[in-house]
Amino acid sequence: MCEQNIFDNDTFFRGYKELRKDDANYNIQLEQPAMSKLLPDAAGKFVLDLGCGYGCNCLDFIKRGAEGVIGIDISEKMLEIAAAESSDDRIQYIRMSMTDISKLNQKFDLVYSSLAFHYAENFDKLAKDIYMLLNESGYLLFSQEHPLTTATFGGLQHYNKDSDGHYTSYTFSNYGQPGERITSWFVDGVRKYHRRFSDIITSLCRAGFIIDTVCEPIPEQSADEKVPNIFIKEQIKPTFLIVKAKKA
Ligand SMILES: C[S@@+](CC[C@H](N)C(=O)[O-])C[C@H]1O[C@@H](n2cnc3c(N)ncnc32)[C@H](O)[C@@H]1O
Numbered sequence: 001m002c003e004q005n006i007f008d009n010d011t012f013f014r015g016y017k018e019l020r021k022d023d024a025n026y027n028i029q030l031e032q033p034a035m036s037k038l039l040p041d042a043a044g045k046f047v048l049d050l051g052c053g054y055g056c057n058c059l060d061f062i063k064r065g066a067e068g069v070i071g072i073d074i075s076e077k078m079l080e081i082a083a084a085e086s087s088d089d090r091i092q093y094i095r096m097s098m099t100d101i102s103k104l105n106q107k108f109d110l111v112y113s114s115l116a117f118h119y120a121e122n123f124d125k126l127a128k129d130i131y132m133l134l135n136e137s138g139y140l141l142f143s144q145e146h147p148l149t150t151a152t153f154g155g156l157q158h159y160n161k162d163s164d165g166h167y168t169s170y171t172f173s174n175y176g177q178p179g180e181r182i183t184s185w186f187v188d189g190v191r192k193y194h195r196r197f198s199d200i201i202t203s204l205c206r207a208g209f210i211i212d213t214v215c216e217p218i219p220e221q222s223a224d225e226k227v228p229n230i231f232i233k234e235q236i237k238p239t240f241l242i243v244k245a246k247k248a
Contacts, residue, residue, distance in 0.1 A: 003097055004119070004191045007053075007075035015186030020054070024226045027115070031143050031240050034217035035114060038244045040139045042066040045109035048133065050098050050142075051116020055082030058091045061112075070104070072096040102129045109135050113142040115240075118150055118192045121180075123200065127207035134247040140209065146216065146241045150194040151175040155183035159233060167229060170237040200243070209245035216241060 006012050019025055043065030049058050052071030061069045069091045073079050079093050087093075096103075098113075098120050111130045120126050130140055148170070151157070157172040178199055181192045195203075204211060216238035221231045233239075 003074065003099065003121075005074045006187070006190050007073075008077050009187055012186045012190070013075075013077050026227065026230070026239055029223040029227050029230060030217050030219045030234065031115065031242075033219070034215055034240070034242055035141065035143055038141055038213055038215065038242065039064075040110055040141070040244075042110065046070075046106070046135075047110045047112060048072070048101075048104070048108040050101070050111065050113040050130075051119070052082060052093065053078045053114075053116075055079075055086030055091065055093060057112060057114055058082070058093075059086040059088060061110075062088045062090055066090070068092075070094060070106070070108075072098070072101065074098075098126060101126075101133060104133060106133075107135045107138075108133055109138045111138070111140045111142075113144075115143055115145070117142055117144040118194075121193055123193075123195055124203045124206070127203045127209070131207040131209060131247060136247060138247045139212070140204075140243075140245045140247075143240050143242045145192065146238045147175065147195060147197050147200070148172055148237050149239055150181055150192055153177075153181065155181065155185075159236065167232050167236060172237075197241070200241070204243065204245050208248050210248050211243065211245050213244040214242070215244075 042061045045066050047061045047066050047069045049071040052058055052073050055071050058069045058071040072094045074097045079095055082093050151174050152172045153174050159167050160169045162168050178195050181194050183190050217240055218234045219230055223230050
């Protein structure tokens, strides 16, 4: 099946840009702080960022002393912003799909990916390709939508409230049916892939990785000031899954 490049859809892109324009979002309040805590030392290292988007993380690696960074993304619009706002002589942005990374003829000390792997259909292959691109003792650090978030067909999951309006539980289904999920996010027809937690960990182990850390982040309670109810909602059901793994 041909790969989807939804971030180049005008309506989607406008919606996504709006979402990211200030810090009242899940990326800033929840995902990025958790990823930062798990980052290996980047000083003197070569880093590959898969689905780099705006390139903010590529620039951050340079600020942390990285020797060189390659950011790849399937979206022309995202890479235009990366080039305009996050450029540096030591960063190279390449328009490329994650499915083609075996064509890169360079090795890396860190492969990083923030919230892009749920767009990849074949995680077995992706894990193997990443393993081949890493130097000995190199790290993979990635975040993705949590399997409890991706599970339900049609994105029809929801939080439930009690009679006082307090969040109490989360309803989902189809967890045991890995595969394509078509959801609505700014536009209809957004294609993502659901994998069970066990599928993700097994793919990484079979590729040769040693799992260092698995994280299902919960924000500080103060994050509620920016994103109302994020604290209680994340205690009911994690939005993101973060894994740090090492090349054996
Ligand atoms: C939610 S955004 C995250 C962007 C960036 N990592 C960040 O955290 O700000 C997901 C990114 O993955 C990219 N993407 C989706 N499918 C891709 C694929 N098959 N290959 C490369 N990039 C892809 C999208 O274009 C988008 O820029």
